[in-house]
Amino acid sequence: MNITTELVLRSPSLPLVSITETLQPDEVDCVHALCLHSDVRTFTVQFDLDDDVSEAELSALDEVTEATLLGETSDRTIYQLTVELEDSVSEAFTTEHIDSTQLRSATISKNRWHETKLFKDYKAFNDFRASCEDNGISLDLVSITSNPSLSDDSSQEGVTERQREALSLALSRGYYESPRQVTAEELAAELGISQPALSSLLRRGERQLLTDSLETRDRLNAVSR
Known part of the structure; x- marks a missing residue:
């Protein structure tokens, strides 16, 4: 029974939240693989062209060890960033707790990540929430729904x-x-x-x-x- 969750993670230890505190953007779109490998160091981030964020500014951030410009679209600038993770983040995202999730982009703003994650069941989600809380990362659940195409948890009335x-x-x-x-x-x-x-x-x-x-x-x- 797969479930899709929309959630907000809050902690100053979350990767790249410093971007919205130090540089101009209010929000950053980020693709990462923490849900697949807890020790991942590489993040792909996208900025609006109007944000005018430079490679040098990103490299100057304390947590960023390397910044590489990947390219531009008609309205976006795309960078690959290598970061130093806080120990609490690696512990919270250990694959022991998040056995199965789908890679989705996150929206990063001041001290928070807004994400949509796919878990294999409610236990996997609850394990992830407990792991976050144990490591000082608060989790606010916005919505949670089952996937009727992958499970049989819909009743005859269409109610999940x-x-x-x-x-x-x-x-x-x-x-x-x-x-x-x-x-x-x-x-x-x-x-x-x-x-x-x-x-x-x-x-x-x-x-x-x-x-x-x-x-x-x-x-x-x-x-x-």
Whole structure:
């Protein structure tokens, strides 16, 4: 059961966050292989041409040991950077904890990475989150979804297993009662996710159930005519 997560990592020890503190860009697009090899030192970064970032400026950063201009597109400048990793980063990204992820680009801004990662299952994600927290890197989960093309966790109503889990918990805890018997923050804590991630799960699950219900009613009405 593969799952796709959108997450935000926060720590001053994360590679290349110094770029947005020292140089002009507010954000940097970066491709890295930390999810595949925890001791990777090479990062490919892309800047808008308007950012006017030079090879010399990148080489001058404390964590960068080598900067190489790879080329330019119509609107981007692309560099390859070799960096010195903090020990906490190598420990957090050890492949023991992230057994299977898909390589995706990260958006780097001040003290944070915004990433989308594909994990083989919920345990792999939870192991990665625990590894980050153990090494001083906070992880905020924005969204988490299962991949229906790679797993069978979708119900007949089109609701994923994770959405159904969130909806069932919310219903059993009185979230839909008036007045509510539990808060979204409390439900999120039980599921081990952030409040925005819980709200997203509930919202998408509710929308899917309503869509399926309305489509079923329309089909029945058409047959009865």
